[in-house]
Amino acid sequence: MGVVNVTQSQPVASMPEEDRKLSFREKVAATIGNMTGTMHNQIIATFLLFFYTDILEISPAYVAGLFLVARIIDAILVPVFGVFVDKVSTPWGKYVPYFAILGVPIAIFGWLTFTDFGLGANGNVIYVTATYLVYSILISIKYAPSNAVGPAITKRIDDRISMGQIGYIAIMLGALFASLAFQPLYKALGNGNDARGFSLIMGLVGLVGILVSIFQVTSLKERYINPNNSQKTPLKEMISAVFTNRSAVVLYIYVLALNLSNGIRTAIMIHYFKYFFNNEGLVVIYGAVSILPTFLGVMVSGPITRRFGIKINVLAASVVNVICMLSVMVIPDTKAGIIIFMALNAITAFFLGASTPAQGSMMPAAMDYTEWKTGKNVNGLMGSIQGFVQTLAMALAGSIAAWALHVVGYVPGVEQSSETIFGLKLLMGVLPAFVLLFTASILWFDISEEKQKQITKELAERRQQKS
Structure with missing residues (x-):
C-alpha cells in the first residue's frame, strides 16, 4: 500500500463513541498489567539466580549462559511477534485478547519456574532450561500487545496522560511488592523450607495475574482498529512505516x-x-x-x-x-x-x-x-x-x-x-x-x-x- 495523501478538509463531527472519555475501570484495566509485569521482572532480577543456585543447586556458570541465551531468543522473537500481532486479528479483538492469551501462561510458568519438583541434578538442569525459556519468552512478547493497546482504545490526550499516571503507580506497587514483601512472604510461607515458600508465593502471584488478565479482557473494548489494515502489508513496508x-x-x-x-x-x-x-x-x-x-x-x-x-x-x-x-x-x-x-x-x-x-x-x-x-x-x-x-x-x-x-x-x-x-x-x-x-x-x-x-x-x- 502506498503513502496515503492527507488533504486539508473541513473537520467532521466525531461520533459520540469516537470522543468518549474512558471510564476509570477502563484506564485501570489498560494499565494494571504494569503492576504484574513489574512484579515478575523484579522477582526474576532479584531472586531467580538465588533460587537456581542455592535451592536447585544449578551451576552459576550454566545459569549465566541460560540468561544470555534467553536474552538472544527474546531479541529475535519480540519484533517477530509484533509483526504477527499486526497481521492477525482474533474474533475477540486485535490486542486485548493477548492479555489473557499470554497472561494466563505467564502466571503458570512463573509458578513452575520457582517450584522445585525434586528432579535431581540432571533433571533440574533440563527443567529450569525449559521453564525459564518459555517464561522469559512469554514475558518479552507481551510487550507488543501491551504497548499497542493504548491507541486502540482512546485517542484523547487527557485519557493517555491519566493512563500514564495510573500505569506508573501500578509499576511502583509491583516494584514495592517485589522489593519489600516478597522475601518476608516466601520465608513465612515456607516456614523453614524456602523451596516451598517460593512455590507458594509464586502461586499467589500467578493467581493475581490470572485475575488481572480476566479483568482486562472483560473491561476493555478496542474502538480504533481496522482488522484488515496490515494483514496484506509486506514486512518491508511495515518496517519502513x-x-x-x-x-x-x-x-x-x-x-x-x-x-x-x-x-x-x-x-x-x-x-x-x-x-x-x-x-x-x-x-x-x-x-x-x-x-x-x-x-x-x-x-x-x-x-x-x-x-x-x-x-x-x-x-x-x-x-x-x-x-x-x-x-x-x-x-x-x-x-x-x-x-x-x-x-x-x-x-x-x-x-x-x-x-x-x-x-x-x-x-x-x-x-x-x-x-x-x-x-x-x-x-x-x-x-x-x-x-x-x-x-x-x-x-x-x-x-x-x-x-x-x-x-x-x-x-x-x-x-x-x-x-x-x-x-x-x-x-x-x-x-x-x-x-x-x-x-x-x-x-x-x-x-x-x-x-x-x-x-x-x-x-x-x-x-x-x-x-
Whole structure:
C-alpha cells in the first residue's frame, strides 16, 4: 500500500463513541498489567539466580549462559511477534485478547519456574532450561500487545496522560511488592523450607495475574482498529512505516538512553554506597526516599503537562536528572553528604514522576501518526520494538557496569584505592549523565498536542468513510 495523501478538509463531527472519555475501570484495566509485569521482572532480577543456585543447586556458570541465551531468543522473537500481532486479528479483538492469551501462561510458568519438583541434578538442569525459556519468552512478547493497546482504545490526550499516571503507580506497587514483601512472604510461607515458600508465593502471584488478565479482557473494548489494515502489508513496508516516522525513532533513542543511564547507575549503586559512604544499607533508604516524591510527581503530572506541554515536561525531567547525577562528583563522604544525596534523589524522583505519564503518551501519538501518514496500523511492531529497546538497555547496562568496574580497578571485598573511589563517582555521576544527554532526542519529537488532535480527527473521518 502506498503513502496515503492527507488533504486539508473541513473537520467532521466525531461520533459520540469516537470522543468518549474512558471510564476509570477502563484506564485501570489498560494499565494494571504494569503492576504484574513489574512484579515478575523484579522477582526474576532479584531472586531467580538465588533460587537456581542455592535451592536447585544449578551451576552459576550454566545459569549465566541460560540468561544470555534467553536474552538472544527474546531479541529475535519480540519484533517477530509484533509483526504477527499486526497481521492477525482474533474474533475477540486485535490486542486485548493477548492479555489473557499470554497472561494466563505467564502466571503458570512463573509458578513452575520457582517450584522445585525434586528432579535431581540432571533433571533440574533440563527443567529450569525449559521453564525459564518459555517464561522469559512469554514475558518479552507481551510487550507488543501491551504497548499497542493504548491507541486502540482512546485517542484523547487527557485519557493517555491519566493512563500514564495510573500505569506508573501500578509499576511502583509491583516494584514495592517485589522489593519489600516478597522475601518476608516466601520465608513465612515456607516456614523453614524456602523451596516451598517460593512455590507458594509464586502461586499467589500467578493467581493475581490470572485475575488481572480476566479483568482486562472483560473491561476493555478496542474502538480504533481496522482488522484488515496490515494483514496484506509486506514486512518491508511495515518496517519502513516505523523508521520513517521521526518521532518514533527519537522516542526509541530516548527510551534506550533513559533505561541505559538508570540501569548503569542502579548496577553501580551498591558499590558506591558500600565503599564511598561505607554503608551499603543506604540502598534500602534510597528506594524508600523515592516513594513519596514520585507519587507527588505522578499526581501533579496532569496539571504540569497541561500548563507546559508534554515535551517541556519530559525535557525538564531530563535536565534535572543530569544536574543531580553530576552533583555526585562534589558530594562529600559524610553524613551531610548522605543527606544531600538523598535530597537530590527526592528531587529527581519528583520530576521523574511528573514526566513519566507525559512520556508514556508519546508512543501512542507516534503510532497514530504512522497510521495517519502511511495508512498502515503497525502498533504491534512499534510496541514490540519499544519492548526490545528496553530489554536491550537493561542487558547493556549490566555489561557496561561490570566492564567499567574492572576499568576503575575495583576489587571486591577490600578497601578501595582513592583512584577506584573516584572511578565509582564517575560511574555514578558522569557516565550515566552523559548517556542521559541522548534523551535530548525528544527535541525532535514534532507531534504537538494540536497536531495530535488533527490526526485524531483525520483518522475518525477515515473510519466514518469506511463504515
